[in-house]
Amino acid sequence: MVADDQAMVRAGFLRLLEAEPSIEVVGEAADGVAAVELVARLRPEVALLDIRMPRMDGIQATRAITAAGPTRVVILTTFDLDEYVYDALRAGASGFLLKDAPPEQMVAAIAAAAAGDALISPAVTRRLLEEFVRRPRPGDDPALGALTARELDVLSRLGRGLSNAEIAAEVFLGEATVKTHVSNVLAKLGLRDRTQAVVYAYETGLVRPGSATP
Numbered sequence: 557m558v559a560d561d562q563a564m565v566r567a568g569f570l571r572l573l574e575a576e577p578s579i580e581v582v583g584e585a586a587d588g589v590a591a592v593e594l595v596a597r598l599r600p601e602v603a604l605l606d607i608r609m610p611r612m613d614g615i616q617a618t619r620a621i622t623a624a625g626p627t628r629v630v631i632l633t634t635f636d637l638d639e640y641v642y643d644a645l646r647a648g649a650s651g652f653l654l655k656d657a658p659p660e661q662m663v664a665a666i667a668a669a670a671a672g673d674a675l676i677s678p679a680v681t682r683r684l685l686e687e688f689v690r691r692p693r694p695g696d697d698p699a700l701g702a703l704t705a706r707e708l709d710v711l712s713r714l715g716r717g718l719s720n721a722e723i724a725a726e727v728f729l730g731e732a733t734v735k736t737h738v739s740n741v742l743a744k745l746g747l748r749d750r751t752q753a754v755v756y757a758y759e760t761g762l763v764r765p766g767s768a769t770p
Contacts, residue, residue, distance in 0.1 A: 557583045557598060559591035559617070560606040560632070565655070569604065572659050579666060588612025592620045595627050601670045604662075607633045607644060615647050622648030622748065628669040650749050672749050697760050702744045708762070710737040714750055715757025 558573070558581060560566040566584055573579050582598045585591040589611040595603055603621055607614035618629045630651040631644045641652060650669040653662060703711065706727070713723045720738065724731045738750070747753050757763040 557581070557585065557591065557594050557600040557603045559585040559588065559603065559609065561586050561609045572662065573666075576663055579663070588614065588617035591617050595621050596624060599625065600627055602666050603627050603629050604666070605629055605631055607631050615643050618644055618649050619647040628749070630665050630669050645751060645755055648748060648752070650751050699745055700760060700762070703741060707737055707741050707744070710734060711741050711753060711757055712762050714738065714741070714753045715763030717754065
């Protein structure tokens with residue numbers, strides 16, 4: 557499902573996505589309220605949301621959509637320094653892309669979100685790290701104590717943005733074993749996906765700005 561208040565932009569996204577055999581567009585909306593209603597009715601796997609929309613913005617819509625069900629959200633914005641990047645990810649967004657990103661990157665972000673993974677543009681990642689530096693940390697979470705030493709290892713590398721293959725190479729484990737550890741970490745901490753794991757790793761101080769992989 558695609559939501560953007562600009563009809564021409566929305567039409568462009570639809571043409572792009574409908575050309576992909578692996579993607580079926582089931583609906584479109586011009587504002588956040590309509591987006592939330594469509595998701596509730598159509599239950600798409602992924603919702604692409606503009607961050608600035610009338611009646612209800614992308615952050616509020618993301619929060620409502622992720623709280624209500626399994627649909628994952630990818631946020632689209634015109635500005636790489638959008639002040640709402642951090643808030644959108646905290647609201648449950650699984651990805652964040654610029655509208656001028658290459659078409660293949662948008663398709664990859666949708667596929668990643670549908671698979672429970674995430675894709676965030678490098679420019680947006682830099683902005684996210686700036687927000688973590690600027691905002692006070694909530695502090696350590698006692699829930700970290702539920703993780704094994706290996707799971708903490710994996711979480712810290714998730715926070716640095718490493719893929720399962722990259723984590724496997726660093727900790728000398730098979731990729732399937734790493735995937736199991738990732739699943740355990742998300743389940744124990746009540747996190748939706750890898751994007752939320754990145755946010756969590758920074759907020760708890762497990763990973764600090766400057767240690768992240770660009």
